[in-house]
Amino acid sequence: MSEKPHNVLVTGASRGLGLAIARRLSAAGYRVIAVARSKSKPLTEAIAEAEQSGRGPMHFAPFDLGKIEAIPDLVKNLRKEFGPLYGLVNNAAVGHDGALAMMHNSRIEELVRLNTLSPIVLTKYVVRAMMAEGAGRIVNVASIIGFTGYSGLAAYAATKAAMLGFTRSLAREVGRLGINVNAVAPGFLDTEMTHGLAGEQRQRVIRRSALRRLADVDDVANAVEFLLGDKARSISGTVLTVDAGTTA
Amino acid sequence: MSIKLTIMDEMARVAREHGKTLAPLNDDVALLDSGLDSLGLAVLVARLEDRLGLDPFTTSDDVQFPVTVGDFVKAYEHGGH
Numbered sequence: 001m002s003e004k005p006h007n008v009l010v011t012g013a014s015r016g017l018g019l020a021i022a023r024r025l026s027a028a029g030y031r032v033i034a035v036a037r038s039k040s041k042p043l044t045e046a047i048a049e050a051e052q053s054g055r056g057p058m059h060f061a062p063f064d065l066g067k068i069e070a071i072p073d074l075v076k077n078l079r080k081e082f083g084p085l086y087g088l089v090n091n092a093a094v095g096h097d098g099a100l101a102m103m104h105n106s107r108i109e110e111l112v113r114l115n116t117l118s119p120i121v122l123t124k125y126v127v128r129a130m131m132a133e134g135a136g137r138i139v140n141v142a143s144i145i146g147f148t149g150y151s152g153l154a155a156y157a158a159t160k161a162a163m164l165g166f167t168r169s170l171a172r173e174v175g176r177l178g179i180n181v182n183a184v185a186p187g188f189l190d191t192e193m194t195h196g197l198a199g200e201q202r203q204r205v206i207r208r209s210a211l212r213r214l215a216d217v218d219d220v221a222n223a224v225e226f227l228l229g230d231k232a233r234s235i236s237g238t239v240l241t242v243d244a245g246t247t248a
Numbered sequence: 249m250s251i252k253l254t255i256m257d258e259m260a261r262v263a264r265e266h267g268k269t270l271a272p273l274n275d276d277v278a279l280l281d282s283g284l285d286s287l288g289l290a291v292l293v294a295r296l297e298d299r300l301g302l303d304p305f306t307t308s309d310d311v312q313f314p315v316t317v318g319d320f321v322k323a324y325e326h327g328g329h
Contacts, residue, residue, distance in 0.1 A: 072306045076297075128294035134265075177291065 005031040005056050007082045008137075008228060009126065011065060011119070012092025014040040016191035017141065020217035021089055021224050022046060026056040028225050030087070033078060035061045065092050065118045066110070075125035084133050087228045088126045090119035090163070091141040095193035097152045108155045115159035120166060127174055136179040137228045140167050141220075144187050144243050160185075164239060171237030180236040182227045186220045187243025210245020219244075251324050254299055255292075259284065262292050275318025282317060289313075302327060 008025050012018035013034035023046050026032045032050070034043060039060050050058040059082070063074050079085060093115040096107045123138060130136025145153050146160035164183055171181040188194055188205050206213060220242045226232055227240065241247060249257065256273065263270040263283050270283040279289060297303045304323040305313065314320040 072303065128290070128297065131291045132294040132298055173287070177287070 005029055006086035007031050007033060007084065008087035008089065009033045009035060009061075009078065009085055010089045010091060011035045011122070014038060014043045016193060017186065017189060017217045017220055018089075018091040019043060019046060020221040021091060022058060023049075024218070024221035024225050025087075025089075025228070026050040026058045027053070028056065028229075030056045030228070031082065032056060032058045033061050033082060034058060035063050035065070035074075035092070037062065037064050065122070066114055068113070068118060068121050071118070071121050072125050075122070075129065079129055085126055085129050086135065087137045087139070088123060089139045089141065089224055089228075090123065092118070093141070093159070093193075095156055097156065099152060100154045103155060111155050111159050115156070116162045116166075119163065123166075123170070127170070127179065130179050131174065131177050134178050136174075137232075138167075138170070138179065138181040139224050139227045140164075140181070140183040141224075142167070142183045142185045142239065144185050144241060144247050146185060148247050167239065168237045175236055180227070180232065182232070182235060182237065183239045184220055184223045184227070185239050185241045185243070187215050187241075187246040189217055189220065190214060191217060205246060208246060209243065210248045213244050215242050215244045251300065252321050255296065255321055255324060258292055258295050258299065262288050262295065266291075273317050275316060275321070277317045278315055279313075279317060279320055296324065300324060 008030045010018055010022045010025065010032055013022040014036035019042055022032045022034045036043065043060065047058045047060060050056065061078060094111060096111055119140065127136065127138065140163045142163045143160040145157045146164045167181055167183040174181065223240050223242050227235065259282065260270055266288050268283045268288060271277060271281060273282060284292060293303065293305065302324055304327065314323055
């Protein structure tokens, strides 16, 4: 990596997969800008660790990604503070589940707002900055639920399938400016989001996976690191599935 | 440099970088006939935000992107506020 670390924005970085991605990228030498509503204890610890390790620094940027109208200023301020943005990892999402017929409309709206509208608008402003630089990497965190069915996740699935379509078309749109756009599709992970997946359901997913286990957040974080790195320079518009063979 | 000259300067730069030929520009020329395609215009708006500190197309309530070069320049001159 060059002497000045590349800036990478990671949304939803206070816990779960986002935190694992932030840690991995910092360990790989990137300067990580961790966007989340609040600074969780694990994120605070990760920032301190990054500082002690002397690897890529980690910064906390408090922001509620549901506030779509404030996104342009967020990006403007981050660029002012940190300089050019090399990478964007759209990870923040909510995982409301339940029978669609009984899901409150406000929950459906929240799913679409946080999982689809917000990352699209954030990407719009970040990609502009990348366009001005003529380089950049975008990784959207989708889900295997974006292309395979799971009862109780219809609305969530719609938001993740949307991000897959977004990934492919944006890759075509900005490719000739030197910007790569890809997605990762994790299978079921043990995080707060999947706490509802317990007992028998969890065992069933494990039994069905080719590798007889679940992928973990570090597996997905490794995939994100790969897509941001030089070794993935010729990869764009693709989806990297990390699910221990659940959908094989 | 005036806003108009800055815009013209940046249009020429983007056209050069994208291997496009810029048409002779006046206020009545349609943006899409200027020689820049839609991606070129997107790069132009991104660069102008850096140079002028303005993004009139986010701050304005007008959903329509300007059609002519003259309207485009006016959007910046009015500051988008």
